[in-house]
């Protein structure tokens with residue numbers, strides 16, 4: 001089957017952060033054009049230069065406008081305000097939200113109650129014309145960024161209500177060596193996927209790991 005993401009430009013909002021730079025590294029190495037977004041264009045350009053592989057940097061707004069598909073990789077705290085400010089610019093693009101609505105205290109990470117149900121559902125509410133999906137919640141930024149890591153041993157659970165959009169994102173996930181994109185349900189089931197990250201953080205702390213997830217008995 002044809003690669004449905006071939007030729008697309010991927011924009012990453014909050015792309016100066018660990019997860020944004022990690023995803024940019026993998027997507028750009030696979031041959032896709034990537035633009036890192038930031039609240040500060042200079043910071044975006046510095047981060048893009050650091051990632052290399054032709055990655056460019058821009059303000060978050062210019063990043064959206066330059067992209068076919070937009071990944072949201074900002075902390076939960078900044079999610080609502082950023083998406084509200086960019087809703088008109090995002091338009092009908094495919095959006096991939098990898099934000100985990102988590103809190104942290106002395107006991108570790110825990111899922112937060114979100115009025116809309118999850119970060120993904122909040123994105124869908126704030127970007128009503130966009131084709132919102134969720135993916136990459138469980139991939140470790142440390143592994144994504146590390147140029148000595150050739151393959152990441154993990155599946156990517158892809159959520160969304162638009163079949164074409166989730167199919168594109170499944171192909172985007174397959175751009176990361178070792179990863180498979182697996183359709184994992186509609187946006188109303190994103191809460192569990194985001195919350196599972198709290199369990200993985202606990203695993204990582206206990207076992208000094210960068211754990212991922214595998215879905216068994218599936219041959220997509």
Ligand SMILES: NC(=O)c1ccc[n+]([C@@H]2O[C@H](COP(=O)([O-])OP(=O)(O)OC[C@H]3O[C@@H](n4cnc5c(N)ncnc54)[C@H](OP(=O)(O)O)[C@@H]3O)[C@@H](O)[C@H]2O)c1
Nearest residue numbers: 014016017018019038039073074075076078099100137141
């Ligand atoms: N780190 C991981 O391993 C990992 C794995 C899976 C999913 N995630 C998810 O990915 C998201 C990003 O994680 P991260 O570790 O990369 O976070 P991060 O480094 O703390 O932040 C990413 C970027 O977001 C921007 N930002 C920070 N606060 C903001 C605000 N209030 N409004 C708008 N932009 C803001 C900053 O860029 P500028 O200052 O340049 O604008 C920052 O570099 C999180 O929601 C996390 O749950 C992370």
